[in-house]
Amino acid sequence: MDESAKSNAKPTIAAIVVAAGSGARLKASLPKAYVRIGGVPLLHYSLAAFAHHPHITHIVVVASDDHASLTHETRALWPSLIWAKGGDSRSDSVTSGLKALAAVAPEIVLIHDAARPFLSARVIDDLIANTTTHQAAMPVISVADTLRRCENGAWYDVERAALMRVQTPQSFPYAPLREAYASLSDALSDDIAVWHRAGGMVASITGDDMLKKITYPEDVLWAERQLARAVHRTASGYDVHRLVPATNGRIRLGGIDIAHDAMLEGHSDADVVLHALTDALLGTLANGDIGSHFPPSDALHKNRNSADFVGAARDLIAREAGRITHIDITIICEAPKISPHREPMREAIAQLLSIPLRSVSVKATTTEKLGFTGRGEGIAAQAMATVIYPEGAL
Numbered sequence: 153m154d155e156s157a158k159s160n161a162k163p164t165i166a167a168i169v170v171a172a173g174s175g176a177r178l179k180a181s182l183p184k185a186y187v188r189i190g191g192v193p194l195l196h197y198s199l200a201a202f203a204h205h206p207h208i209t210h211i212v213v214v215a216s217d218d219h220a221s222l223t224h225e226t227r228a229l230w231p232s233l234i235w236a237k238g239g240d241s242r243s244d245s246v247t248s249g250l251k252a253l254a255a256v257a258p259e260i261v262l263i264h265d266a267a268r269p270f271l272s273a274r275v276i277d278d279l280i281a282n283t284t285t286h287q288a289a290m291p292v293i294s295v296a297d298t299l300r301r302c303e304n305g306a307w308y309d310v311e312r313a314a315l316m317r318v319q320t321p322q323s324f325p326y327a328p329l330r331e332a333y334a335s336l337s338d339a340l341s342d343d344i345a346v347w348h349r350a351g352g353m354v355a356s357i358t359g360d361d362m363l364k365k366i367t368y369p370e371d372v373l374w375a376e377r378q379l380a381r382a383v384h385r386t387a388s389g390y391d392v393h394r395l396v397p398a399t400n401g402r403i404r405l406g407g408i409d410i411a412h413d414a415m416l417e418g419h420s421d422a423d424v425v426l427h428a429l430t431d432a433l434l435g436t437l438a439n440g441d442i443g444s445h446f447p448p449s450d451a452l453h454k455n456r457n458s459a460d461f462v463g464a465a466r467d468l469i470a471r472e473a474g475r476i477t478h479i480d481i482t483i484i485c486e487a488p489k490i491s492p493h494r495e496p497m498r499e500a501i502a503q504l505l506s507i508p509l510r511s512v513s514v515k516a517t518t519t520e521k522l523g524f525t526g527r528g529e530g531i532a533a534q535a536m537a538t539v540i541y542p543e544g545a546l
């Protein structure tokens with residue numbers, strides 16, 4: 153590679169998310185990283201922020217072996233994650249995460265606590281811009297409150313001008329940080345402390361009040377309030393499939409099979425309901441339509457189960473830490489009669505999207521014998537999806 157090509161090459165930048173703690177102070181029934189905020193595991197917010205960022209090339213999750221049964225959802229959503237075993241202390245966990253990146257050997261690594269869910273692209277950008285071969289970077293916030301120290305019942309003022317609140321992520325040149333941890337003989341409070349002890353330089357960037365660490369039960373309430381400011385997106389989908397005569401036929405609608413004297417014609421299983429639903433879900437992301445993701449010209453999708461299409465759209469939403477809150481579907485046909493099958497459809501869709509049954513509405517109507525549906529030539533479906541995304545996610 154010539155020198156000009158080297159100078160234009162993008163650096164390899166990795167993120168390590170430490171998620172091995174039990175979170176005893178949170179007093180929750182689950183380890184902190186898997187406590188749900190707005191219906192989404194706490195860990196997923198940070199993963200979505202890093203996965204969405206164009207400069208992050210690899211992500212490591214440091215998790216306790218004791219939490220293995222809780223990681224299935226995360227692994228399914230982000231199959232490219234690198235997993236590392238958590239240690240007895242935070243320093244041990246970070247060391248494990250750094251070791252997991254040995255084969256990658258990134259130029260820069262950002263180390264973040266899963267307990268700080270609301271990570272912005274601006275903070276990531278600023279950290280990367282201020283990390284060099286010999287310099288780390290950390291986000292800090294000035295202390296606004298009056299500080300006092302209590303000793304033996306007496307109160308003393310503390311000068312706050314030189315004090316800062318330090319947050320994560322903190323960013324470092326990878327190789328020197330790994331060397332600093334290798335020479336560490338005791339546990340320190342954070343990665344900057346390890347870096348500083350090894351003699352490294354540190355730059356500071358402006359932190360973010362939204363990077364509050366979730367530590368106590370009241371912090372969960374704070375996080376839920378922040379999500380109330382989230383972005384609500386509603387989008388629609390519409391699809392039509394032709395009916396063709398068939399002996400002992402069946403049609404698939406809303407993920408269930410219904411006996412009928414005709415079949416729906418299509419490249420996949422022609423589930424017109426799930427096709428409309430897929431488009432509605434993709435619409436909340438402004439991310440194309442079912443045809444652009446699963447083109448009918450691709451033989452791979454021949455006779456494919458349309459639940460796969462809905463699942464793919466669902467996972468795209470989950471990677472943005474989106475939460476599907478409501479689905480409303482209208483099926484337009486003269487036959488078959490939908491009412492006997494409404495509840496099984498609702499149950500199939502709710503299960504497919506991992507949302508409560510009460511969040512799925514399935515309705516049906518006719519066109520009073522008018523048009524192609526009225527003549528029994530086809531079935532149409534309309535779908536509406538409402539999804540809540542964290543502020544700034546999209």
